[in-house]
Amino acid sequence: MLDIRGIEICNAWFSTFFANGDKEKTIEQFIEHMNFLHAMGARVIGCSEQSKSIQGTTLAVFEEKAIFSDEEWRLTAEGYNELARIAAEKGMRVTLHHHMGTGIQTTEEIDRFMAMTDEQVGLLYDTGHVYYSEGSQQKMLAVLEKYLPRIFHVHLKDVRDEVVADVRENHLSFLEGVKKGTFTVPGDGVIDFKPVFKILDDYGYKGWMVVEAEQDPALANPFEYAVKARKYIRENAGL
Template sequence: MNKDHIQLGIAPIGWTNDDLPELGRENTWQQCLSEMALAGYQGCEIGGQYPKDIEILRKALELRKLQVCNSWFSTWFADAPLKKTLDAYLPYLRFLQGLGAKVIGCSEQSGSTQGGVTPMYGQRPQWNTLQWRKIAQGYSELAQIAEDHGMRVCLHHHMGTGIQTPVEIDRFLDATPDNVYLLFDSGHIFASEGTQQAVEYVLKKTLPRVAHIHLKDCRPHIIAEVKADNRSFLEAVKGGIFTVPGDGIIDFRPLFTEIDRSGYRGWMVVEAEQDPALANPLEYAMKARDYLRQHTGL
């Protein structure tokens, strides 16, 4: 793959989980950044432990030769007034812009079950026509604001939300203009659909609209246990449903071929939330980096 086109990053969720603060509470944000750099990554996403003072964070990143490439941002267009999301969006967008990020990854959280006790493979949001329209309009607004700041907004399809399956991803992209992008996440597609073919299909179909990529692997035997025991998303995470590329079931080689062939320019980010007490963050970051080096040349 072309080193001038693609940069490699990693998410801090392997060190400390924002949704499950007890996972990795012992790992400081300074340790997290240092181990990211030690493992050989060029950048990272924002974690909840990171300092809110932009100058403190920027200096820490520069010392380790790291860049911020993206951050999670929750939207609430389906169930709340537009203003609720926009009031939080603009200051956070400017924060990311000040750190040099070009992308903000958003997730529509109206009705989401990812943070509760609902079974991961149970009921989740099913929006009506009006709600879908509000989501599309909201993301169109976010995209224009992002463009005005030299950035791009993308939707992170996610388990437990109303945009999880290939059909729902298609509906979202069809309803929004071309300046609304997708954050492609290999692990969430596999967890949703259960096949390599689905992962490859969604990537190939959506690549023209993909602005950011999460490389996440899955453990199918844990998926089977989660289904059998009706575990929630967070219980599944603690149980090890996700892991780094090369440690699970997904064959990333055809994905890398498709990404390279498409001319994609941007970040590929390892994002594999696990219990750091069971999956040492540095060890798994290095394992993923070795796999990427072997199969992408990056």
């Protein structure tokens, strides 16, 4: 079925719980997940540290997000180093997906994670989540430029500035923001993707760039938005 449609599986979300102390269970489930992706032809595994995550709750995403202790940081870093070693034996790469509502959301937290982990642990760079967290195109690009050698996967996600402002001002949850339309496809929000494409191209990035735009399909027709994203990327990245 995938071959008929010309579709490839490039990655799939995996939740880790190292900060909670669930290393053994996390690694056991990771190996099963990794083997499935490998069989499907994928070579990158996108992981997110979900210990203390509030992304699926009603808690305010900025004011009540997870904050890791020094010990939780140590457990997380050691766990990801182990996952990267396991994946490398299969010829695969592990990436950390920084995400709103988790303990690795801000640029400072991304920096700490990257400093504490081995070079073979990669970053899943998500334009939307960096911009959402920092409210700055400049900071979003700074993360990209700083970690280019360790960026193994990219999510192209735009945000609607007015919704992010609403979330901040009214102390809303991540889910409430999504329902209100925080995210959209490239070219439909506030982010200028042209420098993102240029930085990746100049570096010689060969990995996947995946369009994401979690929003209500009743309000944003998936096909129409997919076409809109494809047109924008073709015009601005030449792909």
